[in-house]
Amino acid sequence: xxxxTAPFVSLVVFVAGWYALAYSLENNFATDDGSALIVPPPHRxxxxxxxxxxxxxxxxxxxxxxxxxxxxxxxxxxxxxxxxLMASAKTVERAIWPWLIAVQVTPxxxxxxxxxxxxxxxxxxRVFVTVLVAIFPMASNVLFGIRAxxxxxxxxxxxxxATPLQTVRELWFPAALPSFFAGLRVSSGLAVIGSIVGDFxxxxxxxxxxxxxxxxxxxxxxxxxxxxxxxxxLVGFTFFAGAGFLRKLFVDPWHKx
Amino acid sequence: MHMLEISAxxxxxxxxxxxxxxxxxxxxGEIVSIVGPSGCGKTTLLRIAAGLLTPxxxxxxxxxxxxxxxxQDSALLPWQNVHENAxxxxxxxxxxxxxxxxxxxxxxxxxxxxxxxxxxxxxxxxSLVRTLAMRPSVVLxxxxxxxxxxxxxxxxxxxxxxxxxLHAFTILLVTHAIDExxxxxxxxxxxxxAPGRFIxxxxxxxxxxxxxxxxxxxxxxxxxxxxxxxxxxxxP
Numbered sequence: 001x002x003x004x005t006a007p008f009v010s011l012v013v014f015v016a017g018w019y020a021l022a023y024s025l026e027n028n029f030a031t032d033d034g035s036a037l038i039v040p041p042p043h044r045x046x047x048x049x050x051x052x053x054x055x056x057x058x059x060x061x062x063x064x065x066x067x068x069x070x071x072x073x074x075x076x077x078x079x080x081x082x083x084x085l086m087a088s089a090k091t092v093e094r095a096i097w098p099w100l101i102a103v104q105v106t107p108x109x110x111x112x113x114x115x116x117x118x119x120x121x122x123x124x125x126r127v128f129v130t131v132l133v134a135i136f137p138m139a140s141n142v143l144f145g146i147r148a149x150x151x152x153x154x155x156x157x158x159x160x161x162a163t164p165l166q167t168v169r170e171l172w173f174p175a176a177l178p179s180f181f182a183g184l185r186v187s188s189g190l191a192v193i194g195s196i197v198g199d200f201x202x203x204x205x206x207x208x209x210x211x212x213x214x215x216x217x218x219x220x221x222x223x224x225x226x227x228x229x230x231x232x233x234l235v236g237f238t239f240f241a242g243a244g245f246l247r248k249l250f251v252d253p254w255h256k257x
Numbered sequence: 258m259h260m261l262e263i264s265a266x267x268x269x270x271x272x273x274x275x276x277x278x279x280x281x282x283x284x285x286g287e288i289v290s291i292v293g294p295s296g297c298g299k300t301t302l303l304r305i306a307a308g309l310l311t312p313x314x315x316x317x318x319x320x321x322x323x324x325x326x327x328x329q330d331s332a333l334l335p336w337q338n339v340h341e342n343a344x345x346x347x348x349x350x351x352x353x354x355x356x357x358x359x360x361x362x363x364x365x366x367x368x369x370x371x372x373x374x375x376x377x378x379x380x381x382x383x384s385l386v387r388t389l390a391m392r393p394s395v396v397l398x399x400x401x402x403x404x405x406x407x408x409x410x411x412x413x414x415x416x417x418x419x420x421x422x423l424h425a426f427t428i429l430l431v432t433h434a435i436d437e438x439x440x441x442x443x444x445x446x447x448x449x450x451a452p453g454r455f456i457x458x459x460x461x462x463x464x465x466x467x468x469x470x471x472x473x474x475x476x477x478x479x480x481x482x483x484x485x486x487x488x489x490x491x492x493p
Contacts, residue, residue: 079410152332155309158347159391185416245430254336 018042020031034071036075039073048223056212057224061231064208067123069238072191076139078131078140083176084168087146096139104136108194112201121202126195133194134187141183145176178255181247188239196232209235242257260285260427261319261395263304266315268301273304274452275301279315279444281429281455283395288421288428289437291446292484299431300329302453303397306429322394327401331384333372342367342383346391360387362416378409385417389424398430402482410434411469414441418467435481435488440472443485449485457487 022041086093119125199210216225261283276298303308359365362382
């Protein structure tokens with residue numbers, strides 16, 4: 001119970017600030033029907049939502065979640081593979097590492113147009129953008145997790161006469177699991193960001209959350225815009241919490257740092 | 258018969274001589290301890306003897322069987338429970354032997370626990386079990402009890418001697434505790450500060466099985482004093 005006090009208080013402060021902002025803004029409410037034009041107060045968030053709008057938001061959420069999930073799954077697999085490859089040979093690391101850094105430091109809105117130009121505005125292109133955004137934490141965490149394996153554990157597998165494959169499967173994998181999940185927590189959030197930001201450039205087909213929020217913005221429909229933003233945040237939260245849940249399941253029982 | 262023969266081993270790391278021309282023969286069933294100041298290359302020597310590190314020059318000969326290694330901080334795999342850790346190095350045919358060892362060390366009731374749920378003493382016991390489960394002819398131990406409190410340490414020394422009396426293996430042990438070396442060993446070898454060289458070998462003639470009260474006898478103290486004295490003379 002105690003643990004929930006602080007987050008609850010901060011939520012109350014946030015909502016209070018929101019109300020204060022909504023009612024302190026000049027011309028926030030239209031003179032004819034009284035609808036919110038800039039910032040709708042929390043209890044009037046859902047006013048502008050008709051069935052058609054709800055449908056659009058749900059569809060956009062579906063697209064963005066599917067993109068983020070597919071991108072994250074690929075980023076986890078590719079990132080883990082790259083981490084293992086880099087950990088097994090310094091040469092490989094020197095060859096791959098600069099590219100990972102390059103992908104990491106280039107903003108997603110710079111990468112997306114290039115990818116859309118090459119692949120066309122397909123689902124595959126959306127997923128590819130997400131992979132690029134989410135892969136770095138996976139690769140680097142897996143690499144550092146393997147690097148941090150104590151010498152004694154490595155010696156143990158030498159004494160065991162383990163094959164390289166056995167060593168990767170039975171030592172590298174489990175030993176790197178805590179840092180794998182640390183990477184997953186960051187990557188899962190990034191995958192959601194990647195899928196939504198990347199969405200801006202997909203001008204054909206049904207919009208994801210990114211383009212939909214832009215549409216509501218241009219259409220000055222503040223209510224749906226805020227609802228879409230909140231949904232985007234909740235999707236990110238869910239991904240983050242999912243990663244934490246998996247960690248609790250697979251690592252926390254045995255891992256005591 | 259010699260079980261382990263270390264001949265003229267030297268090891269150089271980055272142009273620095275860590276171990277210099279060290280030779281040692283360990284007889285079958287014998288317990289030999291190496292004592293020396295920290296950083297004298299004891300661990301390096303042990304890893305070379307285990308085949309985990311190649312010497313710059315010199316040879317290591319193991320005359321029969323396999324080498325087992327007990328690591329400094331027990332080095333249990335945290336994602337494996339007690340039983341899985343115990344069986345890590347054992348062959349499939351030795352499943353029952355693992356059980357026997359767990360029972361003998363009082364660990365069989367904790368088989369499903371994670372390593373982090375064990376006390377320091379239990380962790381070290383499990384580490385010993387894991388090593389013995391591979392039926393080694395020679396056990397190399399790198400300061401195995403260094404991280405334990407005095408009481409636990411003495412318990413484990415006696416347990417190691419008990420297991421040694423049952424399973425007849427040869428032990429080469431590195432320690433910085435002179436009393437531990439004297440209590441456990443047939444022979445104590447002292448090593449100089451870096452570059453590590455052997456300076457003296459002291460026979461320990463106390464009867465086996467060792468009586469735990471031996472630790473508080475005058476002869477024991479006198480022998481420890483002699484070993485300490487030879488160590489002192491080498492340090493600069």
